[in-house]
Amino acid sequence: MFTRSAVRALTSQSRLFSTTVARQTKVAVLGAGGGIGQPLSLLLKSDPLVTSLSLYDIRGAPGVAADVSHVDSASEVTGYAADKLDEALEGVQVVVIPAGVPRKPGMTRDDLFNTNASIVRDLASAIGRVSPTAHILVISNPVNSTVPIVASTLAKAGVYNPSRVFGVTTLDVVRAARFTAGIAGVHPNDASITVVGGHSGATIVPLLSQSKYGQGIKGEVYDKLVHRIQFGGDEVVKAKDGAGSATLSMAYAGAKFTHALLRGLNGEKGVITPTFVQSPLYKDQGIDFFSSNVELGVNGVEKIYPLGPLSAEEEKLMEACLPELKKNIEKGKAFVESS
Numbered sequence: 430m431f432t433r434s435a436v437r438a439l440t441s442q443s444r445l446f447s448t449t450v451a452r453q454t455k456v457a458v459l460g461a462g463g464g465i466g467q468p469l470s471l472l473l474k475s476d477p478l479v480t481s482l483s484l485y486d487i488r489g490a491p492g493v494a495a496d497v498s499h500v501d502s503a504s505e506v507t508g509y510a511a512d513k514l515d516e517a518l519e520g521v522q523v524v525v526i527p528a529g530v531p532r533k534p535g536m537t538r539d540d541l542f543n544t545n546a547s548i549v550r551d552l553a554s555a556i557g558r559v560s561p562t563a564h565i566l567v568i569s570n571p572v573n574s575t576v577p578i579v580a581s582t583l584a585k586a587g588v589y590n591p592s593r594v595f596g597v598t599t600l601d602v603v604r605a606a607r608f609t610a611g612i613a614g615v616h617p618n619d620a621s622i623t624v625v626g627g628h629s630g631a632t633i634v635p636l637l638s639q640s641k642y643g644q645g646i647k648g649e650v651y652d653k654l655v656h657r658i659q660f661g662g663d664e665v666v667k668a669k670d671g672a673g674s675a676t677l678s679m680a681y682a683g684a685k686f687t688h689a690l691l692r693g694l695n696g697e698k699g700v701i702t703p704t705f706v707q708s709p710l711y712k713d714q715g716i717d718f719f720s721s722n723v724e725l726g727v728n729g730v731e732k733i734y735p736l737g738p739l740s741a742e743e744e745k746l747m748e749a750c751l752p753e754l755k756k757n758i759e760k761g762k763a764f765v766e767s768s
């Protein structure tokens with residue numbers, strides 16, 4: 430006999446992987462040995478839309494692969510050591526990248542740029558060479574810069590397709606639903622919130638006014654909620670006290686976004702979620718990449734939705750978001766230009 434909370438847990442589990450129809454999809458995780466990479470690999474092993482899982486890291490991927498491969502789902506798992514990147518990328522349709530260093534207390538995501546920019550550039554360059562038509566899901570921070578780095582690296586190699594490069598901002602969406610549901614006293618599944626902009630502090634803009642349960646939250650409670658959504662990452666960095674940043678919730682969010690993309694690639698219609706992509710929405714202000722609701726389909730990005738009506742508070746949040754986002758994007762592009 431299931432308790433009510435057990436039934437709820439099963440229901441939300443089935444929300445993570447809501448489809449059982451399978452097609453042949455090979456997914457690679459680059460950085461599979463890390464804090465995100467390991468649980469993400471486990472979750473992807475359980476995804477019925479993944480038929481083959483290719484796990485790569487400069488350290489430890491064969492061990493993670495041996496471990497995860499014993500899980501009794503249908504997919505095949507192979508691990509690749511540091512010198513086997515090209516083999517890991519052979520024939521993949523989707524590449525998820527959580528490779529790179531995480532924050533310590535007192536650091537911003539931008540402080541990771543110097544280390545992670547070259548890691549992401551070199552991985553993108555290998556993808557462009559070995560699997561140029563793969564869909565690339567970038568988790569490595571700072572996402573506002575690493576996504577332009579991937580795009581510019583592929584463009585330099587002559588293989589860039591903007592429909593196939595995504596910054597994973599799903600953790601912001603997951604947090605927004607969880608935190609809003611906590612205030613409204615409802616299940617997070619009912620409190621879905623569109624989060625737009627980018628993935629760092631002020632560039633994270635939750636559109637609470639467009640949500641049934643978000644729109645009633647006002648005053649100090651609203652301000653605190655917005656701050657918590659924008660700085661949820663810092664909350665985890667502080668609590669981990671030098672041992673890294675969000676890994677488990679990020680693995681969940683990464684698996685959720687990957688599954689959404691696989692549903693779209695599988696031909697399902699109406700798969701819509703926020704993600705950071707090359708976007709026309711603020712192009713007139715010199716901002717080429719932006720996160721908003723995107724319909725995912727057989728080609729990757731099928732349709733980029735406009736933001737819809739914003740409240741006065743959200744207009745102000747957007748004013749703070751845009752200049753910072755623009756700077757982060759330009760920094761990423763300039764890095765590849767000068768490489």
Ligand SMILES: NC(=O)C1=CN([C@@H]2O[C@H](COP(=O)(O)OP(=O)(O)OC[C@H]3O[C@@H](n4cnc5c(N)ncnc54)[C@H](O)[C@@H]3O)[C@@H](O)[C@H]2O)C=CC1
Binds near residue numbers: 460598
């Ligand atoms: N997009 C988002 O919402 C989030 C992004 N992140 C970011 O994800 C990244 C990874 O975080 P964690 O897993 O906690 O770090 P971690 O240090 O635990 O794992 C990173 C892994 O990347 C591997 N790696 C380093 N260079 C590599 C290369 N050239 N090729 C392949 N693998 C390589 C390392 O060996 C390590 O196993 C960080 O940049 C972090 O800031 C973290 C949480 C949320």
Ligand SMILES: O=C([O-])CC(=O)C(=O)O
Binds near residue numbers: 570
């Ligand atoms: O805060 C960090 O550095 C990791 C991250 O992106 C998040 O948790 O949102």
